[in-house]
Amino acid sequence: MVPLADSTMYEMEQCDEFPRRFRLSLRRVAWNLAEVKAWLENRRSKPIAPARSPDARQRRLCPIKGQYPAQTRA
Numbered sequence: 001m002v003p004l005a006d007s008t009m010y011e012m013e014q015c016d017e018f019p020r021r022f023r024l025s026l027r028r029v030a031w032n033l034a035e036v037k038a039w040l041e042n043r044r045s046k047p048i049a050p051a052r053s054p055d056a057r058q059r060r061l062c063p064i065k066g067q068y069p070a071q072t073r074a
Contacts, residue, residue: 002036 002009012018019035 002040 004012009018009021013020019031019039021029021031024030
């Protein structure tokens with residue numbers, strides 16, 4: 001239902017950005033379905049800012065040939 005890794009959800013729970021889990025047994029956890037659905041609706045209602053393009057000039061291992069001056073290594 002939520003396409004996040006367990007570690008990501010755990011980190012988000014610690015920052016109060018995701019509903020808290022509760023234990024069913026020693027090895028099983030669950031989340032309140034209503035809280036998760038509310039969290040999903042809240043996330044869907046906010047616009048997502050597009051990711052910035054990486055700056056190829058900052059590449060060290062595979063610089064773009066011919067576009068930028070060659071960088072010298074110390």
